Amino acid sequence: MRQYGVMTPGDETRSAEQRLEDLEAELHELQRKHDLAADGNERSDGHHHPAEAATDAEMREHDLRLQTRAKERIDHIERALKAIKDGTYGVCVDCEKPIPAGRLRAVPDAQRCVPCQSKADRTR
Numbered sequence: 001m002r003q004y005g006v007m008t009p010g011d012e013t014r015s016a017e018q019r020l021e022d023l024e025a026e027l028h029e030l031q032r033k034h035d036l037a038a039d040g041n042e043r044s045d046g047h048h049h050p051a052e053a054a055t056d057a058e059m060r061e062h063d064l065r066l067q068t069r070a071k072e073r074i075d076h077i078e079r080a081l082k083a084i085k086d087g088t089y090g091v092c093v094d095c096e097k098p099i100p101a102g103r104l105r106a107v108p109d110a111q112r113c114v115p116c117q118s119k120a121d122r123t124r
Contacts, residue, residue, distance in 0.1 A: 012101060017084050019108045024077045027070045034063040034070075073109070080109040092116050 083089040090099050094116040103110050112120060 016108045020077050027074050031070045034066045076109040
């Protein structure tokens with residue numbers, strides 16, 4: 001509920017949920033466009049030149065990277081949507097402190113605050 005132009009936590013959560021659902025739909029569309037199984041016959045048309053085969057292999061590799069990244073991001077989004085339902089959205093999974101609203105607006109599926117995410121990135 002808005003009061004005097006200020007977003008309440010409920011508004012923020014509904015807004016985040018909508019952004020997450022929109023992002024998830026975009027990622028599913030990206031996966032559909034770069035579906036290697038559906039595209040299998042389209043690119044393997046018996047190339048006569050090695051350069052064409054190399055180009056196709058590079059395109060498949062690119063599509064596979066996109067598919068992998070999209071799948072990982074969808075997993076993060078699904079976890080964030082579950083956290084909204086569980087009432088834990090916006091709480092860092094490591095330190096259990098609130099994740100700043102600005103970070104959640106920028107990265108709605110963020111599971112960690114910036115300091116904890118930095119630590120997690122360094123340990124990968």
